[in-house]
Amino acid sequence: xxxxxxxxxxxxxxxxxxxxxxxxxxxxxxxxxxxxxxxxxxxxxxxxxxxxxxxxxxxxxxxxxxxxxxxxxxxxxxxxxxxxxxxxxxxxxxxxxxxxxxxxxxxxxxxxxxxxxxxxxxxxxxxxxxxxxxxxxxxxxxxxxxxxxxxxxxxxxxxxxxxxxxxxxxxxxxxxxxxxxxxxxxxxxxxxxxxxxxxxxxxxxxxxxxxxxxxxxxxxxxxxxxxxxxxxxxxxxxxxxxxxxxxxxxxxxxxxxxxxxxxxxxxxxxxxxxxxxxxxxxxxxxxxxxxxxxxxxxxxxxxxxxxxxxxxxxxxxxxxxxxxxxxxxxxxxxxxxxxxxxxxxxxxxxxxxxxxxxxxxxxxxxxxxxxxxxxxxxxxxxxxxxxxxxxxxxxxxxxxxxxxxxxxxxxxxxxxxxxxxxxxxxxxxxxxxxxxx
Amino acid sequence: xxxxxxxxxxxxxxxxxxxxxxxxxxxxxxxxxxxxxxxxxxxxxxxxxxxxxxxxxxxxxxxxxxxxxxxxxxxxxxxxxxxxxxxxxxxxxxxxxxxxxxxxxxxxxxxxxxxxxxxxxxxxxxxxxxxxxxxxxxxxxxxxxxxxxxxxxxxxxxxxxxxxxxxxxxxxxxxxxxxxxxxxxxxxxxxxxxxxxxxxxxxxxxxxxxxxxxxxxxxxxxxxxxxxxxxxxxxxxxxxxxxxxxxxxxxxxxxxxxxxxxxxxxxxxxxxxxxxxxxxxxxxxxxxxxxxx
Numbered sequence: 258x259x260x261x262x263x264x265x266x267x268x269x270x271x272x273x274x275x276x277x278x279x280x281x282x283x284x285x286x287x288x289x290x291x292x293x294x295x296x297x298x299x300x301x302x303x304x305x306x307x308x309x310x311x312x313x314x315x316x317x318x319x320x321x322x323x324x325x326x327x328x329x330x331x332x333x334x335x336x337x338x339x340x341x342x343x344x345x346x347x348x349x350x351x352x353x354x355x356x357x358x359x360x361x362x363x364x365x366x367x368x369x370x371x372x373x374x375x376x377x378x379x380x381x382x383x384x385x386x387x388x389x390x391x392x393x394x395x396x397x398x399x400x401x402x403x404x405x406x407x408x409x410x411x412x413x414x415x416x417x418x419x420x421x422x423x424x425x426x427x428x429x430x431x432x433x434x435x436x437x438x439x440x441x442x443x444x445x446x447x448x449x450x451x452x453x454x455x456x457x458x459x460x461x462x463x464x465x466x467x468x469x470x471x472x473x474x475x476x477x478x479x480x481x482x483x484x485x486x487x488x489x490x491x492x493x494x495x496x497x498x499x500x501x502x503x504x505x506x507x508x509x510x511x512x513x514x515x516x517x518x519x520x521x522x523x524x525x526x527x528x529x530x531x532x533x534x535x536x537x538x539x540x541x542x543x544x545x546x547x548x549x550x551x552x553x554x555x556x557x558x559x560x561x562x563x564x565x566x567x568x569x570x571x572x573x574x575x576x577x578x579x580x581x582x583x584x585x586x587x588x589x590x591x592x593x594x595x596x597x598x599x600x601x602x603x604x605x606x607x608x609x610x611x612x613x614x615x616x617x618x619x620x621x622x623x624x625x626x627x628x629x630x631x632x633x634x635x636x637x638x639x640x641x642x643x644x645x646x647x648x649x650x651x652x653x654x655x656x657x658x659x660x661x662x663x664x665x666x667x668x669x670x671x672x673x674x675x676x677x678x679x680x681x682x683x684x685x686x687x688x689x690x691x692x693x694x
Numbered sequence: 695x696x697x698x699x700x701x702x703x704x705x706x707x708x709x710x711x712x713x714x715x716x717x718x719x720x721x722x723x724x725x726x727x728x729x730x731x732x733x734x735x736x737x738x739x740x741x742x743x744x745x746x747x748x749x750x751x752x753x754x755x756x757x758x759x760x761x762x763x764x765x766x767x768x769x770x771x772x773x774x775x776x777x778x779x780x781x782x783x784x785x786x787x788x789x790x791x792x793x794x795x796x797x798x799x800x801x802x803x804x805x806x807x808x809x810x811x812x813x814x815x816x817x818x819x820x821x822x823x824x825x826x827x828x829x830x831x832x833x834x835x836x837x838x839x840x841x842x843x844x845x846x847x848x849x850x851x852x853x854x855x856x857x858x859x860x861x862x863x864x865x866x867x868x869x870x871x872x873x874x875x876x877x878x879x880x881x882x883x884x885x886x887x888x889x890x891x892x893x894x895x896x897x898x899x900x901x902x903x904x905x906x907x908x909x910x911x912x913x914x915x916x917x918x919x920x921x922x923x924x925x926x927x928x929x930x931x932x933x934x935x936x937x938x939x940x941x942x943x944x945x946x947x948x949x950x951x952x953x954x955x956x957x958x959x960x961x962x963x964x965x966x967x968x969x970x971x972x973x974x975x976x977x978x979x980x981x982x983x984x985x986x987x
Binding site: 336339342343360363364365366455456505506507509512642643645646649653656657660662678682685686 | 733734738739742744753821825827845846936937952953954955
């Protein structure tokens with residue numbers, strides 16, 4: 258029973274709630290204006306929140322278009338895109354991880370953007386980092402336009418390297434190993450030169466790409482893990498653990514990577530741009546001057562910097578969309594250097610358009626410059642839907658090898674065998690496409 | 695048809711319809727799915743689906759990762775099952791003792807892990823198990839025992855997760871055991887004491903026999919629970935590491951189905967697990983019935 262005394266309060270609250278509901282409705286359920294075209298845009302995680310600050314300018318320039326942003330958490334995004342496609346409920350455009358392009362293309366969910374790009378004054382392939390642009394290109398057609406980019410570089414502790422007598426950041430594998438050995442003998446048995454989490458595929462795959470491995474062969478029909486390039490890279494990767502330069506730990510066992518980097522548990526770490534912000538935020542103030550970033554070493558001198566992953570998010574238009582022109586206008590808007598710069602200021606996501614890097618915030622920051630140099634030397638991972646499964650299996654088999662369970666040759670044979678099986682369906686579909694007219 | 699029969703059918707029709715739509719049909723669909731190579735391409739165009747017969751099962755049986763997961767699952771059941779049941783029975787008997795004060799407090803405290811979010815619990819346990827700064831290793835270090843990499847060493851990862859899972863879940867079975875203990879008439883114990891029976895004899899001759907129906911229920915549910923264990927290793931070791939040492943059948947099924955979209959293989963793994971759980975449950979009920987007769 259509600260005591261009578263609280264009744265006025267209850268009714269006042271109800272009235273207040275009603276006002277709130279009305280106000281919310283005025284903001285959210287207002288019809289998008291008479292005759293205004295509504296474009297539905299799915300954006301992921303924090304980007305989905307922040308991009309809304311750029312949109313008023315777009316709507317001012319395009320009075321006929323209203324953009325509705327739906328923010329989707331990264332962890333649910335992939336599944337949600339697939340279910341939306343099955344349920345015929347895809348948005349007009351979306352932000353997706355650029356490694357998802359091959360999968361959505363295989364599903365025939367995406368719109369070929371090549372004709373629009375050919376006429377576009379803003380989106381020009383040569384104003385992008387080549388490796389990253391390539392992630393959206395399949396069979397000569399472009400399905401995704403890079404929005405922001407990410408790649409992996411070397412984060413390192415200047416003080417620990419200096420104490421070990423390493424004066425220059427290594428630029429070749431040989432110099433890198435030499436530097437790690439010096440660091441190891443200077444820090445002792447309980448600390449390490451580098452952290453390479455054993456449950457991540459990026460590090461062994463980057464090394465393989467640097468050694469010249471194509472990972473797959475015959476147009477992604479078979480694995481190419483028995484090729485000498487891959488075995489050479491795996492050999493190096495394993496030797497880092499065998500020689501105790503890297504601890505054999507998975508990311509799950511490194512309870513707090515920032516704390517351990519601060520403690521000097523490891524001196525180098527291969528990771529991406531999201532950690533620029535995290536390191537600034539989480540490392541103690543007295544360490545802020547002693548960490549730095551550098552492009553990755555290359556296998557041979559003269560190749561520096563060695564290639565790294567072409568990661569990031571791309572913008573795609575869905576084939577089922579009825580507002581493709583308006584969606585494309587939004588992509589063009591978000592690709593303007595000024596908008597790319599504004600987006601960097603809001604999120605810290607690195608711009609995909611090279612011209613945006615001339616802005617003061619990016620040009621002056623030495624920690625970010627390493628990424629710029631590295632981004633000119635990136636290559637996409639094989640652009641097939643099965644890649645992620647192959648990548649994880651590569652990490653698992655590499656872990657068995659680095660723990661001494663199997664040899665490098667056995668790892669290569671196992672990988673080829675299993676990957677060939679994963680690609681069975683792909684070979685069947687490719688052959689069917691070739692035989693049927 | 696006689697009118698009572700018709701009325702009876704009418705009454706059970708809603709329940710029957712629900713079971714058919716939400717249980718039998720999905721099971722049959724799952725079984726059919728396990729005979730195809732339904733995958734990401736099939737979502738795009740259904741005509742890429744091939745009927746592969748028992749091919750998925752053959753692939754599964756020839757996959758060393760599947761056998762690893764199967765072995766791990768049995769390890770969870772055989773190590774974790776008895777441990778969980780023993781702890782919950784022990785805790786229930788302790789709390790049921792007349793000597794215990796603040797019974798409500800302890801009951802709530804022991805039950806609290808059951809209703810705590812698993813992810814939050816996992817964060818704390820990961821710190822306890824941390825190879826360098828973990829409380830457990832510091833305690834062992836004080837005794838002069840070298841550090842153990844609990845979650846990183848393939849030999850220790852399953853026991854470490856089982857201890858955590860048993861701690862997290864024993865409260866639930868404890869409550870069921872306590873309810874069972876309270877149905878045992880006090881007069882039995884009084885008569886036993888007058889006849890000179892000690893604590894052990896009372897346990898063996900009164901408590902355990904009287905608790906048998908409760909125990910059968912608890913053991914069955916615990917066993918099925920461990921056969922289907924997923925969340926605990928998933929949050930403690932990521933995807934079943936190190937070296938797949940903590941991978942279970944359900945986790946393999948999840949990975950195949952919802953990470954790689956190999957629905958056919960995933961459905962096949964689900965069916966293998968179904969058959970195993972069915973067989974184990976039947977065997978246990980049979981043994982139980984045999985003992986009662």
